[in-house]
Amino acid sequence: MTDGRELMRLHAEALFAHDARGQLVRVNVPGGGPAPRFFLGRTADGAVWRVRHDVDDDTRTALAAAAGDGPFRGHPPDAPIDPSPYEEILARVAPVERTWVGPAFHFPRDLPAADGAVPVTAERAPLLDPLLHAWVPDVPTCQPMFVLVVDGRAVSVCATVRRTDAACEAGVETAPDYRGRGYAARVVAPWARAVRAEGRVPLYSTSWRNEASRAVARRLALVLFGSDLHVT
Numbered sequence: 001m002t003d004g005r006e007l008m009r010l011h012a013e014a015l016f017a018h019d020a021r022g023q024l025v026r027v028n029v030p031g032g033g034p035a036p037r038f039f040l041g042r043t044a045d046g047a048v049w050r051v052r053h054d055v056d057d058d059t060r061t062a063l064a065a066a067a068g069d070g071p072f073r074g075h076p077p078d079a080p081i082d083p084s085p086y087e088e089i090l091a092r093v094a095p096v097e098r099t100w101v102g103p104a105f106h107f108p109r110d111l112p113a114a115d116g117a118v119p120v121t122a123e124r125a126p127l128l129d130p131l132l133h134a135w136v137p138d139v140p141t142c143q144p145m146f147v148l149v150v151d152g153r154a155v156s157v158c159a160t161v162r163r164t165d166a167a168c169e170a171g172v173e174t175a176p177d178y179r180g181r182g183y184a185a186r187v188v189a190p191w192a193r194a195v196r197a198e199g200r201v202p203l204y205s206t207s208w209r210n211e212a213s214r215a216v217a218r219r220l221a222l223v224l225f226g227s228d229l230h231v232t
Helices: 004-015 057-067 084-091 133-138 183-197 211-219
Strands: 016-018 024-027 038-043 046-051 099-106 117-119 145-150 153-163 167-174 201-205 223-231
Touching: 004 016, 004 038, 004 046, 004 099, 004 153, 004 167, 004 201, 004 223, 038 084, 046 057, 057 084, 084 223, 099 211, 117 183, 133 153, 145 183, 153 183, 167 183, 183 201, 183 211
Parallel strands: 167 201
Antiparallel strands: 016 024, 038 046, 038 223, 099 201, 099 223, 117 145, 145 153, 153 167
């Protein structure tokens, strides 16, 4: 799949639960909190935008006009979206609480071999102790999940943190003392292979400020398909 706008649609639907009218409701995790008031994803093939279900009609109309649905025009896809026009519109109704901007990637056809990564099952959940213990409750629900084991302990993990029937989003963590050694890439690649084996599209997104996460994308030669903006 190469169409950026379609990938951005899959990305938005994986990140957030939608209602029957295609409006944002909540973050797409069990018990997830409210979705942002506005989501915009820009790609070379066009834009995808969503508003939360409780945004009033006048604000919705103004956001739609500001967002448009065309391709990037003078705005490269590898640069952050300027949030100021959308923040200004939303601030007319209520103060803006939070703004997030980041790149979104899909995976190339060819991926590196697993290179030592281990799939995590219920029986293997103890591997996550002690360095990645916070992931233990997620083992049943965040499949596929892979870890890299060093000296008998999992030091890096990649798991499915958002899921739809069509796509999965990667969540990645490396224990602080083991960062900067390329371990994250070694768990992300087999995760993506496993997602594809399920018939879903693996996606990877992060913040423009997260240099470590963007380094993982570079190491795996992930393909940037757009930039997205969330305003709450």
